[in-house]
Amino acid sequence: xxxxxxxxxxxxxxxxxxxxxxxxxxxxxxxxxxxxxxxxxxxxxxxxxxxxxxxxxxxxxxxxxxxxxxxxxxxxxxxxxxxxxxxxxxxxxxxxxxxxxxxxxxxxxxxxxxxxxxxxxxxxxxxxxxxxxxxxxxxxxxxxxxxxxxxxxxxxxxxxxxxxxxxxxxxxxxxxxxxxxxxxxxxxxxxxxxxxxxxxxxxxxxxxxxxxxxxxxxxxxxxxxxxxxxxxxxxxxxxxxxxxxxxxxxxxxxxxxxxxxxxxxxxxxxxxxxxxxxxxxxxxxxxxxxxxxxxxxxxxxxxxxxxxxxxxxxxxxxxxxxxxxxxxxxxxxxxxxxxxxxxxxxxxxxxxxxxxxxxxxxxxx
Numbered sequence: 154x155x156x157x158x159x160x161x162x163x164x165x166x167x168x169x170x171x172x173x174x175x176x177x178x179x180x181x182x183x184x185x186x187x188x189x190x191x192x193x194x195x196x197x198x199x200x201x202x203x204x205x206x207x208x209x210x211x212x213x214x215x216x217x218x219x220x221x222x223x224x225x226x227x228x229x230x231x232x233x234x235x236x237x238x239x240x241x242x243x244x245x246x247x248x249x250x251x252x253x254x255x256x257x258x259x260x261x262x263x264x265x266x267x268x269x270x271x272x273x274x275x276x277x278x279x280x281x282x283x284x285x286x287x288x289x290x291x292x293x294x295x296x297x298x299x300x301x302x303x304x305x306x307x308x309x310x311x312x313x314x315x316x317x318x319x320x321x322x323x324x325x326x327x328x329x330x331x332x333x334x335x336x337x338x339x340x341x342x343x344x345x346x347x348x349x350x351x352x353x354x355x356x357x358x359x360x361x362x363x364x365x366x367x368x369x370x371x372x373x374x375x376x377x378x379x380x381x382x383x384x385x386x387x388x389x390x391x392x393x394x395x396x397x398x399x400x401x402x403x404x405x406x407x408x409x410x411x412x413x414x415x416x417x418x419x420x421x422x423x424x425x426x427x428x429x430x431x432x433x434x435x436x437x438x439x440x441x442x443x444x445x446x447x448x449x450x451x452x453x454x455x456x457x458x459x460x461x462x463x464x465x466x467x468x469x470x471x472x473x474x475x476x477x478x479x480x481x482x483x484x485x486x487x488x489x490x491x492x493x494x495x496x497x498x499x500x501x502x503x504x505x506x507x508x509x510x511x512x513x514x515x516x517x518x
Contacts, residue, residue, distance in 0.1 A: 181445040182400075184348045184437070184452035254287045256296040257392045257496075264495035267517065274425040276383055279414030283427065283518070284494045285388035288412070292323040295409055296392030304401040305440035311395070311403060314438045317343060317449065318393055318405050326373045326411050326432065327387055333377045334471060340372065345452045347445045362470035369472060370458050373411060373430055376471040383414040383425055390496060391431075400443040404454065408433045410496060415474055427518045428474045429461040429493040433500040457500050461493035465512035488513030 265284035272282030280286040288294060297319065300312035324331070324340035331337045341355060358368040368374065375382070391409030398404030410431040416422040435454040439446045446452060464473035465483075475483065488511040491503070507513070 181441065181443055184345060184439060184444050184446065185350045186348065186354075186453045186455060252287060253289065254390075256289060256294055257390055258296050258298075260499075261497040263497050264492050274414060274427065276416065276423050276425060279383040279386075279425050279427070280388055280412065283388075283412065285390070285412040285427075288388040288390045290386050291327050291389060292319055294389045295319055295322060295407075298392070298394060303395065304397040304403045305442070306403050306438065314403055314405065314451075315393060315395070318407060318436065318451070321436075321451075322407055322409060322434075325371055326409070326430070327389075329382075329385070332373060332375055332382060332387075332413070334374050337372045337374075343450055345439070345446045345450045347447070348452050351453050359470060362468050364466075364468055367468055368470050369430075369460070369463070370456050371432070371434065373413065374471050375413075375415065375428075376469070376473070377418060379418050379471075380415040380474060381418050383416055388412040398437050398454075401440050402444070402452075403438040404435065405438065405451075406433065406435045408496075408500060410494070413472070417476065424476050426462060426474045426476050428463045428472050429515075429518070430463060430472070431459045431493070431496075431500065431503075433457045457504055459493075459500065459503050459507070461491075461515045462518060490514050490516050492516045493518070 265287075274281045274283070278286075280288075297315050300308050300315060302308045303311055306314065321340055321343045324343070325337050328337065328339065331340070336359060344351060344355070346352060354366055355368075357363075357366040358370075362368055389409055389411055391407065393405055393407050395403055395405040408431075410429065413428045413430070414425050415428060416425055434456045436451040437444075437454050438451050441448070444452065460472070462474045464471075467473055489506060491506075491513050493515050494517070
């Protein structure tokens with residue numbers, strides 16, 4: 154359409170208002186979130202055996218075939234030269250825990266390896282023994298696709314919407330103040346204020362959190378009187394994708410795993426626990442000619458969360474990690490075992506498996 158980026162002309166807006174009052178078919182519609190979501194809580198239990206899919210090395214055969222092996226080696230070297238980050242990703246890290254992975258650009262096909270899982274985290278190395286040690290830091294590690302004209306948006310507008318989508322993730326799940334329990338004002342400001350069901354949820358979630366109205370569905374918050382983050386780095390792994398949605402909207406899906414290392418708030422505490430949160434949020438950057446929306450905001454379509462060591466069926470509005478004493482007292486969960494670092498399983502599958510399954514047990518933290 155012929156509007157400028159992020160806004161429409163006064164003449165067009167007046168026309169939309171007249172059509173809305175007249176009940177015309179072209180009037181903007183009030184958006185609503187099509188689905189709230191299922192929240193899942195997994196207990197962290199790090200001292201138990203970690204089941205894993207065993208892999209048997211291939212047998213070597215003597216005889217012919219060296220030419221084929223040499224050719225494959227040459228191809229492999231060419232791939233490393235052209236795309237080293239992707240090859241490292243295929244090999245599960247290749248260079249060990251100190252080798253950073255490239256930003257995620259495709260759906261993973263398998264979980265990360267567990268070779269270092271027995272190593273315990275420390276205040277100096279809070280991600281030690283975790284796949285997150287190879288992940289990137291904060292918002293910069295969240296993959297963005299190339300922008301292209303989609304739906305009602307030009308290529309430039311899609312690029313801006315992608316950046317704003319990542320800004321929302323940073324403001325909701327990485328902002329230091331929000332992580333300390335403050336209200337996520339910057340993130341909320343990016344949500345369409347005319348989406349009444351979502352605004353009702355937001356108003357209730359911080360005042361009276363519950364299973365249905367849980368702020369942790371969208372935001373990461375810790376109670377600063379009980380725990381504090383170790384350092385200023387949150388490890389992330391995930392990406393943003395997009396497609397044309399309803400009424401020509403640009404619908405973006407974010408699927409990101411966040412790893413938060415924490416210690417007790419008491420001075421001198423040095424036992425590090427990790428809370429792992431995976432969120433999938435679907436948001437619609439709507440055409441203002443068809444949906445009532447403020448410029449620079451999006452409408453929420455759906456939002457899901459899967460949490461490890463963040464509280465099991467506790468709806469306080471804060472992530473409530475357990476340390477060794479609490480884990481010993483609570484025991485293991487009654488639900489299935491899950492690897493919180495396994496991003497090869499879709500959130501839809503993860504939610505379906507968790508439905509009615511109770512509190513599960515994480516195979517690692």
